[in-house]
């Protein structure tokens with residue numbers, strides 16, 4: 112089946128729920144057993160066994176099944192945030208004495224998890240150039256257990272050569288993890304390109320409406336045992352209402368992402384032609400680092416990208432941003448609405464220092480009319496120039 116059809120149907124079973132289209136929201140801690148034998152037989156090791164609220168309910172199982180179908184995996188875990196899913200994956204596969212390779216373009220809180228808690232637990236981290244490709248082989252040590260990728264990278268949007276990285280990692284028995292929040296399983300499916308585990312901050316495009324926190328990690332059966340064990344051990348499951356919002360948001364993922372792609376391309380192209388813009392960081396623009404790999408491995412581009420504008424002082428920047436009417440300022444992204452934030456990479460790169468002349472902004476282009484968004488930005492640039 113085509114992705115659009117999977118997105119609409121996966122994980123739903125109306126026949127099991129009185130014909131109701133969406134899965135019911137089960138609020139549960141205690142689950143009652145009829146007999147001692149049934150009580151003793153319940154293990155929580157079966158992914159869909161209803162044992163105790165923490166292990167999940169048909170509400171979370173429905174989302175897990177749907178996300179596994181979307182990503183091309185066998186099953187998924189659902190956590191209370193993207194960050195919780197990342198932590199669960201890393202803790203599932205790492206132990207003291209292990210080494211992990213993390214792309215230098217990783218989401219900043221992922222880096223601080225590695226350099227903070229993982230280091231305290233005796234795990235060594237090496238950051239690598241996101242554009243390293245097959246060259247990753249030179250960095251793999253005997254104790255390298257995970258090669259962590261994120262494509263495109265946070266803030267700078269480099270596209271990684273996942274098949275080449277996976278081949279080198281698997282030759283040395285390391286597993287490959289990919290943060291797939293940007294591609295969302297619709298534009299990018301890492302499990303089909305060699306990754307062992309695909310993680311999404313489903314808070315972003317899966318939920319899609321800026322009203323819930325949700326993290327998902329999807330794997331093939333081969334790795335599910337360890338992942339499920341860490342998931343239930345850490346007690347990281349998402350609550351029923353947020354799981355429900357995740358599965359509801361999922362149903363419109365394809366139409367939303369196609370529109371994010373179209374709108375963001377229009378805004379990015381307009382920005383790239385402005386004299387007050389130094390460069391636009393968007394994987395679908397031909398001069399972008401890894402653009403050829405994006406064309407090979409992705410089927411589209413989502414709404415998040417970067418723009419470097421000619422340096423402005425704080426007052427001029429405030430004049431530009433404070434007056435925007437359609438772009439909100441705030442963290443996260445992936446909802447229907449447009450957002451803008453200035454970015455600071457000074458603490459976020461270890462081996463690929465960011466050469467910056469101007470000021471970096473991250474835009475999330477939402478589902479508004481792109482001409483209205485362009486007019487809002489255009490007025491912002493005029494305020495910037497007037498205040499400079």
Ligand SMILES: *Cc1c(COP(=O)(O)O)cnc(C)c1O
Pocket residue numbers: 192193194195218265290292293312313314315324325326443
């Ligand atoms: C937001 C984000 C996360 C973390 O997700 P939360 O749900 O906010 O914890 C992880 N990776 C990427 C790329 C993100 O943008």
